[in-house]
Amino acid sequence: MPAGGYVRSLAFKSLISRIVFLHIVAVAVVAIFLPLVLFWLLNSEIDQLHRDAMRAQAEVLAERVVAQPDGTLSFNLPDSLKGLYSDAYGRYQFDIRDADGRLLFSSHRRSAATALSRFSETISGASVTREVAGKTVRIQVAEDLAHRDVIIDDIVSNFFRRVGWITIPILLVLLAIDIIIFRRAIAPLWKASQEASNIGPARTDIRLPTAQIPSEIMPLVTAVNQALDRLEGGFRVQRQFTADAAHQLRTPLAILRTRIETLGDRVARRALHADIEAMSRIVAQLLEIAELDTLVLDPGETADLRAVCAEVVGSIAPLAIAQNKDIALKGADSPVLIHGNSEMLQRAIFNLAENAIKFTAVHTSVEIEVHDDGSVRVRDYGPGVPEADRELIFQRFWRADRRRSDGAGLGLSIVRAVADDHAATIAVTNLPGGGAEFTVRFRLADQTVSSPSPGGECSRA
Numbered sequence: 001m002p003a004g005g006y007v008r009s010l011a012f013k014s015l016i017s018r019i020v021f022l023h024i025v026a027v028a029v030v031a032i033f034l035p036l037v038l039f040w041l042l043n044s045e046i047d048q049l050h051r052d053a054m055r056a057q058a059e060v061l062a063e064r065v066v067a068q069p070d071g072t073l074s075f076n077l078p079d080s081l082k083g084l085y086s087d088a089y090g091r092y093q094f095d096i097r098d099a100d101g102r103l104l105f106s107s108h109r110r111s112a113a114t115a116l117s118r119f120s121e122t123i124s125g126a127s128v129t130r131e132v133a134g135k136t137v138r139i140q141v142a143e144d145l146a147h148r149d150v151i152i153d154d155i156v157s158n159f160f161r162r163v164g165w166i167t168i169p170i171l172l173v174l175l176a177i178d179i180i181i182f183r184r185a186i187a188p189l190w191k192a193s194q195e196a197s198n199i200g201p202a203r204t205d206i207r208l209p210t211a212q213i214p215s216e217i218m219p220l221v222t223a224v225n226q227a228l229d230r231l232e233g234g235f236r237v238q239r240q241f242t243a244d245a246a247h248q249l250r251t252p253l254a255i256l257r258t259r260i261e262t263l264g265d266r267v268a269r270r271a272l273h274a275d276i277e278a279m280s281r282i283v284a285q286l287l288e289i290a291e292l293d294t295l296v297l298d299p300g301e302t303a304d305l306r307a308v309c310a311e312v313v314g315s316i317a318p319l320a321i322a323q324n325k326d327i328a329l330k331g332a333d334s335p336v337l338i339h340g341n342s343e344m345l346q347r348a349i350f351n352l353a354e355n356a357i358k359f360t361a362v363h364t365s366v367e368i369e370v371h372d373d374g375s376v377r378v379r380d381y382g383p384g385v386p387e388a389d390r391e392l393i394f395q396r397f398w399r400a401d402r403r404r405s406d407g408a409g410l411g412l413s414i415v416r417a418v419a420d421d422h423a424a425t426i427a428v429t430n431l432p433g434g435g436a437e438f439t440v441r442f443r444l445a446d447q448t449v450s451s452p453s454p455g456g457e458c459s460r461a
Contacts, residue, residue: 023178027171034167050143054126058141061094065105067133075105092143099136188212192221205232282410302445303345305336306370312349313368316357324362327353331370331377338374338442340422345442348418349376351411352438356380360435375441384430394426415440 065075075096077085085092085107096105125142192208199206207225210218257276263269313329320327338345349368356366359382367379385393394416419426419440427439 019182020179023175027175031168031171051126054141054143055128057092058094058126058128058139061096061141062128062130062137062139065096065130065132065137065139067135071133073104073132073135073137077107090144092141094142095140097138097140099138104137185214188214189217196224199228299339301339301341302337303340303342305338305340305345305374305376305442306332307335308342308345309349309368309370309376312346312353316350316353319354320357320366323357325357325360326365327357327368328365329368329370331368332372334372336370336372336374337445338422339445340442344418344421348415348440349378351414352378352440355411356382356436356438359383373441374444375439378438379431379435381431381433381435384434385428385436390428393428 060081061075061077064077065073068074083089085094087108093107094105095103095107097103125140127138127140129136129138131137188209188211192213195206195208207228208221210221210225213221257273260269260272260276263272310329313327317327353366353368356378357380360366360380361382364381367377369377369379371377394412415438416426418424422442424440424442427441429437429439431437
């Protein structure tokens with residue numbers, strides 16, 4: 001696609017751009033044709049005024065043509081009009097002719113041929129025909145518009161230039177006002193679009209506002225809200241199914257764990273116990289995901305990030321020790337208050353630590369480091385995370401090695417869900433000496449806010 005066509009296609013994707021472009025075209029057309037039309041109308045009106053004035057003068061002169069007793073015609077120009085039609089003044093002139101076109105009376109001293117030629121070159125004139133004593137006479141009156149006393153011609157000559165410079169700024173001002181009015185008119189649509197940008201899997205309760213929405217757009221907004229209602233219902237059913245399925249699996253797993261104890265083969269019993277524990281962890285994570293989907297974070301709630309990490313280290317240390325690995329807490333010594341819920345944060349950090357323990361090498365240490373800026377870093381000494389997989393690892397049930405059976409790919413998806421609920425960011429990098437580092441940054445809370453309770457609860461939707 002040519003560059004110009006690409007730019008035009010981008011511009012025309014915007015409704016405002018389309019309307020502004022069409023308005024500019026309309027303003028350009030009006031700016032060209034409006035002065036021309038006004039100029040034509042002015043000329044027509046001036047011509048009509050000249051013709052009416054000349055006709056009125058011709059009728060006055062026609063009344064001065066009278067028949068003599070001998071049948072000849074005489075013309076008596078009043079003294080008040082002699083100066084007006086004099087050659088010295090040169091602005092007006094008249095010719096009175098008979099039916100055959102012969103010159104009977106004239107305001108100038110020229111031959112008939114010269115007078116007719118002079119009259120035909122006059123810019124504006126009029127004539128009237130009268131019957132006097134059975135004879136037809138034609139009175140022609142004309143005005144020389146080039147005369148110094150005629151200013152209308154100068155007005156007409158300057159009209160186009162002046163009206164053009166006046167018309168274009170006025171039209172541009174009207175265009176600017178029109179754009180402002182249109183922007184105010186579609187302000188409710190912008191507000192609705194901003195609300196729509198907040199809709200996601202974790203916020204399916206948001207609906208587009210219908211207040212002040214234009215009636216032409218209302219059906220679309222209503223249809224979108226109805227579609228969101230159906231989507232929310234579908235998500236609710238899905239979450240409920242996941243929670244119910246995970247809950248129902250707990251009982252069979254407990255029964256299997258009890259029956260395995262009766263097996264005589266010690267090796268088989270140990271292997272089956274490992275499988276049962278893995279399945280129990282998956283069920284617990286499914287229940288955790290279902291519960292997180294129903295939690296709504298209180299915007300004013302705060303938590304101590306260091307205390308949360310300390311609690312996670314204490315609860316997960318036995319798992320690390322059982323695998324001949326260590327886990328250490330580093331960083332800030334004083335509380336680090338952030339906006340968040342302690343229970344949700346604990347689940348996220350626990351899953352990060354569990355993931356690090358799973359991949360770090362034997363006889364190495366997993367480090368959880370808390371910083372005063374509201375960030376927490378979890379480091380391991382495993383194989384690291386390929387750059388191509390750094391977004392995929394947060395998807396549910398995604399695993400780089402499908403042959404491994406020690407997880408279902410749910411832990412990091414829980415971390416991402418908690419981070420999204422807290423407006424936090426997650427970054428994954430590989431360490432120079434080997435291993436991966438997960439960094440989660442939370443929003444610091446106002447230090448004047450009262451200290452959070454360690455076991456704060458989220459409100460349920």
